[in-house]
């Protein structure tokens with residue numbers, strides 16, 4: 007099936023963006039949404055925890071209140087269930103591309119890697135909540151914890167998780183590395199320790215190489231477009 011000679015995807019593509027705080031996810035995800043829209047895709051740009059009114063309320067509790075690791079995991083998966091049912095699944099069903107700033111790999115990296123929470127319990131919750139749904143592509147922005155901390159300090163006041171130690175973020179990074187090793191076909195590791203333009207080029211290539219997108223995005227054509235500058 008083609009539109010004006012360009013192949014179009016029949017069912018929605020689910021792309022998640024992962025990495026420790028300060029890795030540069032939000033800076034790139036807006037540009038990615040704009041780039042895909044330029045090429046005719048309906049894009050739903052969303053985030054976790056959050057993405058629906060209920061899940062955003064849970065996000066506020068999650069980011070502000072102290073709680074134990076199981077409570078944290080249950081809150082995140084409760085928010086994810088609402089997000090999947092009300093926003094993500096309907097969008098994929100109508101053929102939209104869903105771009106999500108963080109998803110379940112973050113739960114494994116933060117609650118599993120960072121907090122040391124039981125990975126088997128997380129896997130069980132993942133199965134219940136997602137009923138087999140997984141992203142088609144996960145862009146993992148990989149950056150050393152100390153560089154991420156420098157970027158965060160220059161950018162914004164820290165929330166509850168961002169006040170954690172370098173050692174914590176290093177554990178989170180290792181948590182992401184384990185998830186990546188466990189699903190190499192789904193993950194694209196992006197070296198985030200590069201200038202923004204290089205990161206952006208790697209993002210475009212990873213999306214263009216994704217099986218769900220092959221032929222449906224045009225990297226060389228897009229180079230002629232002026233990509234939206236990543237958000238400051």
Ligand SMILES: Nc1ncnc2c1ncn2[C@@H]1O[C@H](COP(=O)(O)OP(=O)(O)O)[C@@H](O)[C@H]1O
Pocket residue numbers: 025026027028029030031032033034157158160161198200201202205237238
């Ligand atoms: N490639 C890069 N090089 C230097 N600084 C960057 C780069 N990408 C993002 N930044 C800056 O780092 C800070 C954190 O970026 P952000 O996109 O908010 O990260 P995240 O969403 O992963 O927490 C922002 O000030 C952003 O402008």
Ligand SMILES: [Mg+2]
Pocket residue numbers: 031032033107
């Ligand atoms: Mg962000």
